[in-house]
Amino acid sequence: MQTRPRVVLLGKQGAGKGTQAVRLADHYSIAHLSTGDLFRAQAKQGTAFGLEAKRYMDGGDLVPDEIVFGVIEECLAPGGQLSDGFVLDGFPRTRAQAEELERVLGDRPIDVVVHIDVPREVVVERLSARRVCVKNSGHIYSVAKPPSQGWVCDTCGGDVIQREDDTPEAINKRLDTYERDTRPIREFYASSGRPLVTIDGLGDTDEVFARICSAIDATL
Numbered sequence: 001m002q003t004r005p006r007v008v009l010l011g012k013q014g015a016g017k018g019t020q021a022v023r024l025a026d027h028y029s030i031a032h033l034s035t036g037d038l039f040r041a042q043a044k045q046g047t048a049f050g051l052e053a054k055r056y057m058d059g060g061d062l063v064p065d066e067i068v069f070g071v072i073e074e075c076l077a078p079g080g081q082l083s084d085g086f087v088l089d090g091f092p093r094t095r096a097q098a099e100e101l102e103r104v105l106g107d108r109p110i111d112v113v114v115h116i117d118v119p120r121e122v123v124v125e126r127l128s129a130r131r132v133c134v135k136n137s138g139h140i141y142s143v144a145k146p147p148s149q150g151w152v153c154d155t156c157g158g159d160v161i162q163r164e165d166d167t168p169e170a171i172n173k174r175l176d177t178y179e180r181d182t183r184p185i186r187e188f189y190a191s192s193g194r195p196l197v198t199i200d201g202l203g204d205t206d207e208v209f210a211r212i213c214s215a216i217d218a219t220l
């Protein structure tokens with residue numbers, strides 16, 4: 001029986017992580033979860049940590065690590081969303097979170113860490129061209145791929161705008177923070193013996209997806 005992989009996806013904002021995570025989830029029949037999704041799902045079920053996390057998110061605050069891990073532990077329980085394989089997208093964000101994640105995963109740790117590498121100038125260009133639906137941040141367009149009827153979301157009818165923090169200056173600032181926080185995560189996984197693969201994130205999404213799958217398959 002093939003086990004379903006537990007995958008951490010790393011990559012700059014704009015590297016195509018979200019798109020690839022959705023495809024990986026489908027391909028390997030695993031859960032695709034960003035921490036925001038986890039929090040919302042647990043809050044819906046009314047779990048203690050889920051509701052606590054939701055309070056922080058509703059207030060626009062960062063959810064503290066002990067609550068993040070409370071939610072993750074709830075989801076790792078048998079039958080929970082993380083009880084089998086999964087792809088984590090946008091988490092862990094810091095080395096401390098990576099270490100704590102390793103601890104809560106116990107005897108079934110992360111199988112592979114995939115780093116989608118895209119040069120900074122490419123993601124700055126991509127993100128500056130990005131336009132987002134005000135009603136659902138998952139509805140994403142770009143200057144090159146606008147909605148079909150003016151700047152109105154094809155999916156939900158929300159206005160499609162350029163977010164204030166999608167200026168090159170703001171993007172570069174976020175990328176600095178990302179790089180500062182992420183290098184230690186890669187170092188941690190490398191030093192703890194987890195397979196860590198860097199994928200060339202340039203090219204069309206099918207090509208990048210094929211590269212990621214062959215890298216994951218090689219580790220299973």
Ligand SMILES: [Zn+2]
Pocket residue numbers: 133134135136139153154155156157158
């Ligand atoms: Zn929309």
